[in-house]
Amino acid sequence: MVAAPKSVEQLTEAEAVAELTRLADEIAAHDIRYFQEDAPAISDADYDALKRRNTEIEARFPHLIRENSPSFRVGATRAEQFAPVEHGVPMLSLDNAFSDEDAVEFDARVRRFLKLEEEVAYTAEPKIDGLSCSIRYENGVLVQAATRGDGRVGEDVTANVSTIGEIPRRLKGSGWPETIEVRGEVYLGHAEFAALNEAAEAAGQKTYANPRNAAAGSLRQIDSKVTAQRPLRFFAYAWGLLSEPFAETQWEALAKLKSWGFQVTPQSERVQGAKGLLDAYARMEAERPKLGFDIDGVVYKVDRLDWQQRLGFVSRAPRWGIARKFPAQQARTVLEAIDIQVGRTGALTPVARLTPVTVGGVVVTNATLHNADEIERLDVRVGDTVILQRAGDVIPQIVRVVPEERPKPEPAPFEFPHVCPCDLKTEVVRETTASGAETVVRRCSGEFACPFQRLAHLRHFVSRRAFDIEGLGEKQLTAFVERGWIAEPADIFRLHAHRDELLETEGYGETSVKNLFEGIEARRTIALDRFIYGLGIRHIGETTAVVMARGYGTIEAFLEAMDKVAARDPEAVEELDAMDQIGGAVIDAAAAYFAEDHNRRIVQALKDELQVQEAEKPKTDTAVAGKTVVFTGTLERMTRDEAKAQAERLGAKVSGSVSKKTDIVVAGPGAGSKLKTATELGIQVMTEDEWIAMVGG
Ligand SMILES: [Zn+2]
Secondary structure: OOOOOHHHHHHHHHHHHHHHHHHHHHHHHHHHHHHHHHOOOOOOHHHHHHHHHHHHHHOHHHHOOOOHHHHOOOOOOOOOOOEEEEOOOOOOOEEEEEEEHHHHHHHHHHHHOOOOOOEEEEEEEEEEEEEEEEEEEEEEEEEEEOOOOOEEEEEEEEHHHOOOOOOOOOOOOOOOOOOEEEEEEOOOOOHHHHHHHHHHHHOOOOOOOOHHHHHHHHHOOOHHHHHHHHEEEOOOOOOOOHHHHHHHHHHHHHHHHHHHHHOOOOOOOOEEHHHHHHHHHHHHHHHHHHHHEEEEEEEEEEOOOHHHHHHHHHHHHHHHOEEEOOOOHHHHHHHEEEEEEEOOEEEEEEEEEEEEEEEEOOEEEEOOOOOHHHHHHOOOOOOOEEEEEEEEOOOOOOEEEEEOOOOOOOOOOOOOOEEEEHHHHHHHEEEOOOOEEEEEEEEEEOHHHHHHHHHHHHHHHHOOOOOOOOOOOOOOOHHHHHOOOOOOHHOEEEEHHHHHHHHHHHHOOHHHHHHHHHHHOOOEEHHHHHHHHHHHOOOOOOOHHHHHHHOOHHHHHHHHHHHHHHHHOOHHHHHHOOOOOOOHHHHHHHHHHHHHHHHHHHHHHHHHHEEEEEEOOOOOOOOOOOOEEEEEEOOOOOOOOHHHHHHHOOOEEEEEOOOOOOOOOEEOOOOHHHHHHHHHHHEEEEEHHHHHHHHHO
């Protein structure tokens, strides 16, 4: 058992810093496993819980939000897909100021450093909450665009940036330097954001939490045609590499950028002295709700560029500029009800229904309460007056209850339901992580039988690494589930009963129906590991499914063992535990799954429709038996899946990441960091041809 982490409310600032660092690293590692290796190590719900904790800490300590915060990443870094670009001049970030005193001190510091008695002129510009970009122009023509990345090296997003209407492909007017890196923020306006989410929701796709995430996600599309359809916008406000100077002040520079065809924020102004800084902040704060896009503060810069030069940098931040951040926005309202929502993984999430209230210009009617522990911690009850907070435009949350305003007589504490609203009457269980620790999340154990989870489970069932049924994608599946034709996996193999109705459905003709049924029939014979993986048992991913399939050999042996594991038969539990990489979390998950009557019935019904192939026992007499192999880069003679399957057949273990335990790295063209790590660790590296020669394929 791992001790429950300290609640966000109790964290000290130092602990919050440490937690945010840890979460950023942990989430980044999971992103790599998920996006680059297609091999998630934890469930979506566990992943979401990590992200949520990160967001909660950030909401409480907005000034601690890291540059590499996981909240800024949607879809994560898909390395090896965007080429790295080294910025001509690093993209640095400004120090933050949080109060009037900080702003006054900034002005005093500038004047002290320059030994000035006179008032200093500054620019005050709204700080756009988007994604920083650097766009390089040669002879007035856009040649390259890069994300900020770590400030030194970003990602090449030229194709995508080129689709943004507000970014000129060719600079207008004249007087631009031969080479210039124009810098600014790619963002989405509120109206565009709402429209984008509405369309995503209508299409059954994932919606974005806020405009910044949506902008980041849109800019990092692999297919620039998708980016082109997103209404991204851009404000220019700075520059990096220059072949020659083009202005004497920041103010003049902004005017020049505008004359070359860029949008610059119309709210920017040139102000005098400390008082000017404070007035500008107050004005911007008042205007904020009406802007139509998110800003999270005001950026002050010393206007004269020669003075900026003299001020230079302290460590990594310039002395000549500072970002004054807005505080988190709070409002008071009444909690009218607590509803329970069931997520696609069966997680039960309490949602607060609120008397509508405007926070930071946005009408809020719901707030997440996260989980049962959060409700208990807040001691929030229906009828309570609560303090609501939006920070950095994350989902609003309830910060605390106003105890003096609790209605009389006191409402009863909220009782978290013990059954899912799906009414299967299955027990609501506490979720565990892969390491077996109990989490604060409660979930319905209905799986395929729970209507809230059914579709997600079926999607997993037909997914590429499970049953991989051609012609039965998410769209078709959703439609068939809605029509009641498919409620559990076995129904897919009985879909032919609806053949005539299907033929009458728009979009289906003789050919497509024939193809669909052929796709389904082709999977009536299935490998045992795909069968196991397709069941969607928590913590039983693809690798574990392969291990179990090899361990049990036949479907009959597998099912018999599962019944015994569910009954906690010591011998069966021990047998499973002895399998490679299988531990308590897998055993518990398998036991819980097969302890449910509905699951056993569904699995049996599925089995009755299929021919499940025997799994091959791993070989022990090959050149690679027992070795750990990593494939990286592009393979040219086989697909990644084929390579993996072949290696495993020959008794090798295939891993997604290189470590000291790796024996062989097979590197194709374009291999990046994994190859580098392998070389550093002195691990045997071979080409695809050498590998094939060795395994005799
Ligand atoms: Zn349920």
